[in-house]
Amino acid sequence: MTNTFAVPAADPVAATTHFLARLSFETDVSDVYADLTAGVPGLVVVDSRGTAAWEQGHLPGAVHLPTAEIATLAAEVVPGGSTVVTYCWGPGCNGATRAALEFARLGRPVKEMLGGYEYWVREGLPVVTSTGLTRRPADELTAPRSTISCDC
Numbered sequence: 001m002t003n004t005f006a007v008p009a010a011d012p013v014a015a016t017t018h019f020l021a022r023l024s025f026e027t028d029v030s031d032v033y034a035d036l037t038a039g040v041p042g043l044v045v046v047d048s049r050g051t052a053a054w055e056q057g058h059l060p061g062a063v064h065l066p067t068a069e070i071a072t073l074a075a076e077v078v079p080g081g082s083t084v085v086t087y088c089w090g091p092g093c094n095g096a097t098r099a100a101l102e103f104a105r106l107g108r109p110v111k112e113m114l115g116g117y118e119y120w121v122r123e124g125l126p127v128v129t130s131t132g133l134t135r136r137p138a139d140e141l142t143a144p145r146s147t148i149s150c151d152c
Contacts (some may be wrong), residue, residue: 001152025100027111029120030143032085036061044082046070048099049089049117057127057134059087059120067095078103090118096132117141 011020033044036059045062047054054064065077078084084103088095096112103110113120121127124138138144 025111026114027085028114029123029125032113033120033123037054037085042082043085044088045077045085045100045113046078046103047088047117048095049064050087050139053089053117055130057117057121057129059117060126060128060133062087065099067102070099071106074103074106078108080107084108085113086110087113087116087120090116109139 009015028127032045034043039082045057045083046065047062048065048067048070049062050066063077063135065073084100086096086099086103088099091114093116094151096116100110100112115122119142120141121136122141123143124135126135128134
């Protein structure tokens with residue numbers, strides 16, 4: 001059978017290397033939620049958005065450290081030896097990528113949370129607002145309404 005793709009699929013060995021590398025750089029909201037719920041030691045979730053965004057809502061247990069302040073405040077806010085997960089607004093924003101880069105430049109192990117705050121909320125996960133802990137119903141385009149995980 002002839003391959004009809006304009007660009008053929010990668011060799012399985014190269015694909016394994018590529019996808020394993022991606023998973024070492026990125027995580028998703030379901031995995032972060034599971035890790036936070038399980039109390040995984042050494043995990044620090046960093047919200048890299050500005051103050052107004054933080055006050056609008058943020059992940060439970062997250063620390064607020066805007067990207068511009070990471071270089072000067074990371075040592076005070078994030079304990080040494082921690083693995084950092086950064087997030088920002090959502091897939092249309094590269095703020096979490098910029099924040100992850102700053103932590104990497106400081107020699108910290110770091111991952112970027114894909115989907116950001118937007119997908120955390122859209123998956124029906126809890127957020128902290130000025131009125132306390134709240135949740136929105138899961139958006140069926142991002143997560144099944146009956147569970148927290150897509151079981152992927």
